[in-house]
Amino acid sequence: MSVRRRPYETHTPAPCRNRMHPCPGTPTPAHSTVTETHVITTSGLTKVYRSRGREVTALDGVDLHVREGEVYGVIGQSGAGKSSLIRCVNLLERPTSGTVTVAGQDLTALAGRGPRAGRELRRARSRIGMVFQHFNLLSSRTVQDNVELPLEILGKSGKERSRKALELLDLVGLADKAKAYPAQLSGGQKQRVGIARALAGDPKVLLSDEATSALDPETTRSILQLLRDLNRQLGLTVLLITHEMDVVKSICDSAALMERGRIVESGTVSELLATPGSTLAAALFPVGGEATGADRTVLDVTFHGESATQPVVSQLARTYNIDISILGAAIDTVGGLQVGRMRIELPGRYEDNVVPIGFLREQGLQIDVVGQDAPLVKEGAK
Amino acid sequence: MTWSEMQPLLSDACSQTFTMVLWSTVIAVVAGLPLGILLVLTDRGGLLQNVLANKVIGQIVNVGRSMPFIILMVALMSFTRWVTGTTIGTTAAIVPLAIGGIPFFARLVETAVREVDQGLVEAVQSMGGNTWTIVRKVLVPEALPSLIASTTTTIIALIGYSAMAGTVGGGGLGDLAVRYGYQRFETELMWITVAILAVVISLIQFAGDFAARSLHRRGARSGPAPKLRLLKAKEPAAAEISKVA
Numbered sequence: 001m002s003v004r005r006r007p008y009e010t011h012t013p014a015p016c017r018n019r020m021h022p023c024p025g026t027p028t029p030a031h032s033t034v035t036e037t038h039v040i041t042t043s044g045l046t047k048v049y050r051s052r053g054r055e056v057t058a059l060d061g062v063d064l065h066v067r068e069g070e071v072y073g074v075i076g077q078s079g080a081g082k083s084s085l086i087r088c089v090n091l092l093e094r095p096t097s098g099t100v101t102v103a104g105q106d107l108t109a110l111a112g113r114g115p116r117a118g119r120e121l122r123r124a125r126s127r128i129g130m131v132f133q134h135f136n137l138l139s140s141r142t143v144q145d146n147v148e149l150p151l152e153i154l155g156k157s158g159k160e161r162s163r164k165a166l167e168l169l170d171l172v173g174l175a176d177k178a179k180a181y182p183a184q185l186s187g188g189q190k191q192r193v194g195i196a197r198a199l200a201g202d203p204k205v206l207l208s209d210e211a212t213s214a215l216d217p218e219t220t221r222s223i224l225q226l227l228r229d230l231n232r233q234l235g236l237t238v239l240l241i242t243h244e245m246d247v248v249k250s251i252c253d254s255a256a257l258m259e260r261g262r263i264v265e266s267g268t269v270s271e272l273l274a275t276p277g278s279t280l281a282a283a284l285f286p287v288g289g290e291a292t293g294a295d296r297t298v299l300d301v302t303f304h305g306e307s308a309t310q311p312v313v314s315q316l317a318r319t320y321n322i323d324i325s326i327l328g329a330a331i332d333t334v335g336g337l338q339v340g341r342m343r344i345e346l347p348g349r350y351e352d353n354v355v356p357i358g359f360l361r362e363q364g365l366q367i368d369v370v371g372q373d374a375p376l377v378k379e380g381a382k
Numbered sequence: 383m384t385w386s387e388m389q390p391l392l393s394d395a396c397s398q399t400f401t402m403v404l405w406s407t408v409i410a411v412v413a414g415l416p417l418g419i420l421l422v423l424t425d426r427g428g429l430l431q432n433v434l435a436n437k438v439i440g441q442i443v444n445v446g447r448s449m450p451f452i453i454l455m456v457a458l459m460s461f462t463r464w465v466t467g468t469t470i471g472t473t474a475a476i477v478p479l480a481i482g483g484i485p486f487f488a489r490l491v492e493t494a495v496r497e498v499d500q501g502l503v504e505a506v507q508s509m510g511g512n513t514w515t516i517v518r519k520v521l522v523p524e525a526l527p528s529l530i531a532s533t534t535t536t537i538i539a540l541i542g543y544s545a546m547a548g549t550v551g552g553g554g555l556g557d558l559a560v561r562y563g564y565q566r567f568e569t570e571l572m573w574i575t576v577a578i579l580a581v582v583i584s585l586i587q588f589a590g591d592f593a594a595r596s597l598h599r600r601g602a603r604s605g606p607a608p609k610l611r612l613l614k615a616k617e618p619a620a621a622e623i624s625k626v627a
Contacts, residue, residue, distance in 0.1 A: 090508055092504055092507055092508060116429070116430070116513070117507065117512070122510040122511070122512060123510060124510075125507070125508055125509065125510040126509055126510030128508070130505070130508040132501060132504075132505060134499075134501055136499070136501040136502050136504065136505035138502060138519075138520065138523065138524060139524065139600070140523040140524055140526060140597075140600065141523070149506070149509065149519065150509040150510070152519070153506070153509050153510055153511045153515055154510075181600050183600070197505075197509075200509075201509065201510075207508075
């Protein structure tokens with residue numbers, strides 16, 4: 001497994017990721033688990049539901065590429081097809097056409113005919129972990145027995161099962177709840193059990209079907225943190241679907257936006273940010289604000305990676321002796337990098353500001369002129 | 383009629399009712415459980431979807447359930463003779479009771495199993511479990527409280543049916559009440575029979591409810607460990623009830 005640098009690490013050496021605590025000299029090894037190997041690939045994935053003569057296309061030719069070791073978020077509104085997509089990855093849902101490859105194995109070829117899963121497909125599924133929105137824990141079993149269930153299916157001995165289960169419960173921070181029943185746990189604890197259970201078969205891939213959607217914001221953060229830690233510690237590839245932009249923002253390396261059964265945008269977070277007019281980038285970093293007068297130029301400044309550390313706005317003001325208003329800004333840590341967008345207003349028309357804009361572009365920033373040409377960036381969805 | 387005259391009649395009748403209900407329940411549960419599960423599995427969208435099989439089983443169950451028991455008993459005479467060698471007596475009465483109990487219990491099982499969260503089935507599928515694993519580790523254990531309640535209902539229904547077993551000489555408490563209480567105007571004996579039946583039915587209902595509730599609330603009360611242990615201790619009792627009664 002070769003560890004490659006991520007694209008944005010290649011243009012500038014020694015990136016300094018933390019504006020608050022600059023780190024001169026030594027770049028910290030960030031998410032070194034991501035490689036260029038695709039561990040989940042879907043191509044031309046289509047799912048059509050037929051009921052009573054009506055056809056509903058849930059997936060319409062979806063091509064998804066998830067690299068090994070990354071956290072990949074698929075975001076979309078309900079009904080966009082993201083749930084069908086994740087359920088097609090382990091073939092809980094049979095795609096109408098197209099292929100699904102997980103860890104080099106073509107699952108669609110294993111499926112066979114009919115709705116029943118053959119032995120080969122079941123074995124492949126046991127190597128893919130899955131966590132659910134509503135946890136799906138057996139109420140008749142204790143926490144430990146729930147975690148042991150996948151191991152029972154794999155035919156492990158009782159001793160091995162309980163050793164592994166306790167180890168996993170320790171990993172998710174629930175060692176003391178082994179003998180409790182799910183009904184005695186809080187939502188966040190239940191999801192931790194769900195995660196421990198999903199990891200029991202030592203999967204390379206974890207599918208997360210809206211795992212945090214039933215949780216409150218604080219619990220959501222702790223569960224996402226856990227997923228992130230597992231991704232780093234175990235090199236686990238995580239494919240998650242969500243309707244919450246915050247989930248993508250806090251843990252995803254890459255993201256895809258789904259609309260009406262299609263993936264309309266996808267890429268690493270910084271690639272998305274660098275794409276002019278990206279809806280995902282706009283939603284991740286919503287900036288608002290209208291021009292205060294007719295004689296004004298409004299710019300969207302996009303920082304990706306290290307340029308966010310430069311005090312560009314004050315440099316601009318000093319160099320050209322102009323007054324700059326900040327209309328809105330959204331700068332955040334995405335996948336451990338400081339990235340974001342800022343909407344600023346310069347006095348004078350566009351024609352008067354060509355030089356300052358050129359200066360900003362020279363600094364390695366991406367500048368979109370708002371209201372110039374086509375409206376490049378849609379308003380943030382947030 | 384003095385107590386010393388009634389006493390042997392009553393104890394005979396009690397043991398006959400007990401024998402009939404015990405065996406017919408055992409057969410109804412053993413046969414009705416897989417039938418009820420099959421009804422769920424073969425249904426549209428089920429794990430073993432098979433519309434034809436589902437229709438056929440469903441139809442048999444419907445007919446069996448809606449048939450008045452007394453007619454079923456008479457209609458099954460030749461089958462009873464083939465199984466037990468006779469059409470008269472306690473043993474012979476067990477056959478129609480069991481046949482009547484199977485579809486009754488199967489429908490209750492179907493309802494109970496259908497209530498199991500589909501998400502749990504999916505979770506086990508995602509772990510690579512096959513249909514048999516799902517039945518064994520999800521459907522039956524998760525539906526267990528309802529299944530116990532269903533067994534209770536079946537036992538009580540079979541006690542009711544067994545009163546008609548007198549028509550084929552099966553004996554039992556119902557038969558005693560009819561022959562002595564009604565035909566011979568032994569009102570006292572009739573009331574004693576009624577009282578015994580009332581007590582027995584109440585006890586069974588109470589025990590069944592208690593077992594189902596303890597299983598259902600497993601862990602729901604975030605009480606201390608001793609409480610849990612108490613509930614755990616009752617689990618075998620629940621199993622016993624379904625076996626014995």
